[in-house]
Amino acid sequence: MNQIHCHFCGGSISDPAKVSYRVATAAVIQIVPHDAPCPCTPAIVYGPPAGYMSWPGLPTLPKDTAQ
Numbered sequence: 001m002n003q004i005h006c007h008f009c010g011g012s013i014s015d016p017a018k019v020s021y022r023v024a025t026a027a028v029i030q031i032v033p034h035d036a037p038c039p040c041t042p043a044i045v046y047g048p049p050a051g052y053m054s055w056p057g058l059p060t061l062p063k064d065t066a067q
Contacts, residue, residue, distance in 0.1 A: 004045065005031075006044055006045070007044050008040050008043070010032055010038075011037055011043075012037055012038060013043045016050070018041070019049075020042040020045070021047065022045070024046035028046060
């Protein structure tokens with residue numbers, strides 16, 4: 001079974017039903033995953049929930065037009 005880790009604290013998420021899925025921004029700091037349980041309420045994961053290929057209306061990053 002794959003483990004899900006909180007993108008805020010790096011802790012292991014035991015109940016995926018209590019996850020807040022969010023759109024990542026440039027201000028997101030990379031956190032090192034670890035095996036301790038996540039104490040966050042709700043746990044934060046950047047990106048769409050498992051099983052979703054895309055979200056209609058989800059904002060996309062602007063394409064770089066300079067080449």
